[in-house]
Amino acid sequence: MIRQLPQSVVNKIAAGEVIERAASVVKELLENALDAGATRVDVSVEAGGSELVRVADNGRGIPAEELPLAVASHATSKLVNADDLFRVGTLGFRGEALASIAEVSRFLLRSRTGDDSGGAQIEVNGGQSQGVQPCGCPTGTTVEVRQLFFNTPVRRKFLKTAQTEMGHVSEAFTRLALAHPRVSFTLRHNQRAVYDLPPTESWRERIGRFFGPELEQALIGVQSDDGDVQLTGFVAHPSQSRSHPRMQYLFLNGRHIRDRALSHALQEAYRGLLLTGRCPISFLWFSMPPELVDVNVHPTKLEVRFQDGGRLYSQLLGTLRTKFLTTDLNTKLEAKPTSELAAAHDPQRAEQLRQELVDWAKGEMARWEPAGLSSAPAALQPTAAPAGSAVAAAPARRPLEINLLDRSWPETTPRGNQDATHLEATPAAMPVESPTPRAQPAARSSSALQVHNRYLIAEVDEGMVVIDQHALHERILYEQLRVKVLAESLESQSLLVPEPVDLTAPEMAAVLEHRELLARLGVQIEPFGGDTILVRSYPAMLANIRPQEMLRGLVDQLMAGGKTPDRRDLLDELLHMISCKAAIKAGDRLTSEEISALLEQRDLVQDTHHCPHGRPTALVFTREDLDRQFKRT
Ligand code: ADP
Ligand code: MG
Secondary structure, eight states, X not given: OOOOOOHHHHHHHHHHHHOSSHHHHHHHHHHHHHHTTOSEEEEEEEGGGTSEEEEEEOSOOOOGGGHHHHTSTTOOSSOSSGGGGGSOOSSOOSSOHHHHHXXXXXXXXXXXXXXXXXXXXXXXXXXXXEEEEEEOOOSEEEEEEESTTTTOHHHHHHOOOHXXXXXXXXXXHHHHHXXXXXXXXXXXXTTEEEEEEOOOSOHHHXXXXXXXXXXXXTEEEEEEEOSSOEEEEEEEOTTSOBSSGGGEEEEETTEEEOOHHHHHHHHHHTTTTSOTTOBOOEEEEEEOOGGGEEOTTSTTSOXXXXXXXXXXXXXXXXXXXXXXXXXXXXHHHHOOOHHHHHHHSOHHHXXXXXXXXXXXXXXXHHHHOOTTOOSOSOBOOOOHHHHGGGGTTOSSOOOOOOOOOOTTSOTTOSSOOGGXXXXXXXXXXXXOOOOOOOSSOOBSSSOOEEETTTEEEEEBSSEEEEEEHHHHHHHHHHHHHHHHHHHSOXXXXXXXXXXXXXXXXXXXXXXXXXXXXXXXXXXEEEEOSTTEEEEEEEEGGGTTSOHHHHHHHHHHHHHSSSSOOOHHHHHHHHHHHHHHHHSOOTTOOOOHHHHHHHHHHHHHSTTTTBXXXXXXXXXXXXXXXXXXXXXXX
16 A cells, blocks of 8 residues: 655655765755855864764854744755756755754754844754744854754664764865865864864865875865866875875865766876875866756765766866976975974974973983083984974075084093084083993094995094994984983873874774873874874974874884784884984985084994994994905905
8 A cells, every 4th residue: 555654754764865974964064054154163073973063153044934944844045946956056955954954863053143133043853843932142053963863763873983973074074174265164072172274265275284284285286277167276296195085075166076087087197106006185176157067966965967077077187187297296206395394383392392301311411420520521413303393494404403512521532533623512512421331433533424425434443434324313313312211201292183094994903902002102092983093192202203104103013023012112113213204314415513423422322333223324344354355464
């Protein structure tokens, strides 16, 4: 027997089409806020959205008498007749979102228009309207959706963990906030700020807010216009790619869309530029007359139908190919935006840390200082990591910040440094422990010959030593840091905007398994849905290393060799990272002062035979060897 379904069942079926999970609620409410012309939208979510989604906007509001219509199905202010359906200029138009949401939640909408002196609210419980009441509220609309799917238990059961759901919420938020850079947005989860996005005229800046300065730096602007269709936006330099296509953002007339053909054009444009299995990153924006596209073919409007898809495909592919041909991708590959990265972190905090470190070391020095010595012998670079932020303006390599030796130091020094007496002691010198007897050959003079901008050749008592400048400096920094770290735990710095990092499933499992250990090292992480993890805090001394890079290093350590790494292994990995990043590089030309200081430090720091990675820092050629080679004996 065929029967007409009751309205409540019809509504619940309809709700299922549009509202799949909390993220769908966020998407629909954000779209409404943007359609209402809001310039500020605040989103607040509890328990991944299953307990609460609240979206507050400062848009034009809804008159009190229209509130019942706003939550009625197929009621919209955005379409007048059927023709409008084929030139949609708003994000919403079907008039079913609020009705669907209110059908499957405890729903409250408060609104006030600019003309009204007071606001009004409507409450709907699982589709049952509780009527309209006056209320006080600012101009705009606030919608609260509590206990999603409370009356459809099967659906509620399908919701994943709060973290997974929050991942979807965040993605929905990201898509809309990316599409509307001029609107300021905030997102909070369980009272904690996840995103706080000021309005901006620069799309690049908004993208950077979400995905960090490294990607922002790697963005290549693209643009083309074929009369009907304007394409503008960014693609990432091939040095930035992902193992998945989720960072390919396509927007059409302000709406985020997915389109296989366009994704294919994108992949095609990068052919030969990326390793197999890697996906390009893009933020592309298409504008075209609304009548050239049908947005009414997908329940959540994620997919659209273009009148001339082939033309669009060619336009995208052609634009990118031309861009890549005219861009010198190689030089950009090498350009490391370290200075900007460093500057992106709080420079004041970095300076404060540096100072703390110097003070600490001075204090330590006072304890170690041998009697009779009034000043410390030598100076090492105070952790280059935090100090790095001071160099935002430096064009290339920051000079090796070596504080020169105090030459008034007694002649008791075992190493003759007479050739360097003109050098002045630097007051801000960071002292290190006094010289310990060396098992390795000490350089006889603090001068050396730099060859190929990477090796130093110096005379030692036994003969001659060839030093790898990067490996040595790295080792020196490592030892300094280790002393500091063993004395007290690493300071942790919370990120204002937690950084998402994509991991594979086994990496994810390994990281979560060691979550507490990582937390003790100052690295706070939490799962963020899918295979994404959020880095909430990280060791402050890593100020000029991207949290993402830092986590990657730790993950590699966690995955290496199959054995469970202990705290020391992980700590070591962090120290390696800091020292490697901060050390002078192969290819850096050193001044003679820098060379001397490096050689001095070599004598002062323990265990400089090998860099922290175990590579030798120096090769010694004894005089006997040389004599033998030259057939002198
Ligand atoms: P649609 O967006 O497709 O029109 P909705 O169910 O999402 O359908 O919203 C119904 C109507 O309620 C909208 O057409 C609009 O007039 C009004 N409305 C909903 N949310 C807002 C808001 N945040 N600000 C102003 N008006 C709103
Ligand atoms: Mg809507």
